[in-house]
Amino acid sequence: MSCSLIVTNKPNLPNIxxxxxxxxxxxxxxxxxxxxVGKYLVYSTPSGIISARLVEVEAYIGENDPACHAxxxxxxxxxxxxxxxxxxxxxxxxxxxxxxNVVTEQEGFPAAVLIRGAEPEEGLALMRRNFDKPxxxxxxxxxxxxxxxxxxxxxxxxxxxxxxxxxxEDRGYKPVKIERSRRIGIKKGLGxxxxxxxxxxxxxxxxx
Numbered sequence: 001m002s003c004s005l006i007v008t009n010k011p012n013l014p015n016i017x018x019x020x021x022x023x024x025x026x027x028x029x030x031x032x033x034x035x036x037v038g039k040y041l042v043y044s045t046p047s048g049i050i051s052a053r054l055v056e057v058e059a060y061i062g063e064n065d066p067a068c069h070a071x072x073x074x075x076x077x078x079x080x081x082x083x084x085x086x087x088x089x090x091x092x093x094x095x096x097x098x099x100x101n102v103v104t105e106q107e108g109f110p111a112a113v114l115i116r117g118a119e120p121e122e123g124l125a126l127m128r129r130n131f132d133k134p135x136x137x138x139x140x141x142x143x144x145x146x147x148x149x150x151x152x153x154x155x156x157x158x159x160x161x162x163x164x165x166x167x168x169e170d171r172g173y174k175p176v177k178i179e180r181s182r183r184i185g186i187k188k189g190l191g192x193x194x195x196x197x198x199x200x201x202x203x204x205x206x207x208x
Contacts, residue, residue: 018170022090022162025085029111032085033059033196035039036102036113037178040169049122050150052140053173056204058116058183060101066188070110080158081110088166089132090147090157097144098153102168103160116143116184116195117203126151132197136177142204181207 020039025032025094027206042051052112060068069091080089081103089101089112101112118140127139127149139149147153152166159166175198186206197203 016172019063020168022086029059029061032104033057035199037196038095038173040171043166051122053121053202054118055202059194067186086161088159092185099143100149117141118141119202141202
């Protein structure tokens with residue numbers, strides 16, 4: 001049986017790959033979230049490089065944000081959020097899914113950006129290995145699917161995103177349009193339009 005394949009128009013990009021530095025992540029979270037759309041998530045594995053261009057993210061900011069994990073204060077689960085920006089925060093939910101977040105802002109202020117959707121770029125065959133029944137190349141349109149495609153779990157929690165294992169790159173891509181909406185899958189803080197996305201087949205949810 002053949003798998004369906006989603007074909008998108010690949011942008012003509014300059015031949016640059018600039019790893020995002022610490023200063024990128026230490027800025028206000030909403031600035032970081034908007035700027036993450038169009039950047040590339042890169043994971044160096046023993047079998048090769050996996051990468052994808054981010055098309056959808058969500059911001060979670062501080063103890064006063066009822067939807068943020070830090071709303072309950074500092075715990076062993078969320079303590080990485082209280083550190084400086086530029087580290088991975090990966091948690092496990094519903095007994096099924098891992099979710100990757102990028103920690104933002106200065107040490108002591110808990111905030112992070114959830115990576116919700118991305119368009120595969122490199123290592124598609126490696127991504128497919130992580131699924132029992134891979135369907136085409138639409139393997140990263142959702143935070144749980146993205147972590148599964150990349151092979152990320154709690155073992156990668158707390159990785160320095162300025163290091164050489166898991167990091168983000170600017171490859172010169174500029175989204176034509178970035179839209180904002182309410183966040184998805186939460187019951188509190190629904191009035192905050194802290195979801196940023198580029199219209200794409202790889203976003204996790206199309207809100208009505």
